Amino acid sequence: MDTLTDAGDYFEDTFKGLLWIEKRLSGASFEECEFIDCDFSDSQFHGCKFTQCEFVRCNLSLTDMANSQLYGLTFKDCKLVGVDWTKADWPQYYRDFELKFQRCLLNDASFYGLTLNELVMDECRVHDADFREGNFTDSQMTHCTFDRSLFMHTNLERVDFSNSTGCSIDVLANEIKGATFSSFEAVHLLESLGIVLVD
Template sequence: MMEPWNNGEQYLEHSFDKLQLSERCFKDIEFEECLFSDCDLSGVQFQHCKLINCKFERCNLSVAHFPNSYLFGVSFQDSKLVGIDWTKAVWPIYHRDFELKFQRCIMNDSSFFGLTLNELVLDECKLHDVDFREGDFTGSTMNACDFTHSLFMHTNLQDVDFSESTNYAIHILDNQVQGAKFTRYEALNLLEYLGIELLD
């Protein structure tokens, strides 16, 4: 099968629709202002690639790999992104906000361990068993998400908006939560780790 992309090429303002490319490996490709719709990219390896201001809609990127790839201004909508180790991508220290946005995505079993991703947007996402330990997510929006069994430890969550999010287990003494917003009822879970008994 002929590959839609050639290694070492640049693609500007291209639209890619309904591609079936699971388990392929692509190297040294730069995508800028590209739209990916209804594509199966599960298990794909993007090695030393650049994804700049790209948009993924209804794509399957589960267990995709981004070794030494650079992402900036990328948005994912209604997509499946299970089992991705985001720490393998390149996150230059001179940036703190990479303008990443995830809306209505399934992101279970993924890792953001130790990353600095300020102003990250997670909107209506399913985030079971996701590792946020040691990361800096200052000023992020994490609205209406399900954080069942996700890990937060030594995580900077200052000014993060957790409105309408559920099932998070955040120890308020082990994480920085100053200025964070929590829905009133769900915020009661934060007190459990302090050994406080709540009475009606």
């Protein structure tokens, strides 16, 4: 398909190479849809619903998801710079929204205060992102770079950070019980305790 309409109802549709830049869509519903090589940069999806959809090599940078519901989404090789995920509609009765990001660019994203248990981020670049006050229990954040990202009063219990770098996490200001870190990266956690290591 090559067009989108307000309040449209899309089921098992495939969108390839769709250019939807700086546009606005309201009240549309997408279920089990696939988006391939689409450009939605600077667009607004207001009050939309995305369920069990997959995005492959798409550009969603600066996309506004205000009041939209997101469930069971997979992003592969996508660019999602500057997305404020807090604007979406996250029902409190859910804790795991089954969101997966694989090899994505997530710089300058905001997850502030969100509860996204079992979130998956694999081989992603997540620089200058905001995870403060959030709950990401049992998430997988592996093979990622988190340079200058913010963690404060964040629940990171049992989060797998294996092979991830740049994790500047204060062990006294965050919940990290059961979290997994690579040995080299774990050394940086001690800096928040003022501990000096020598060979």
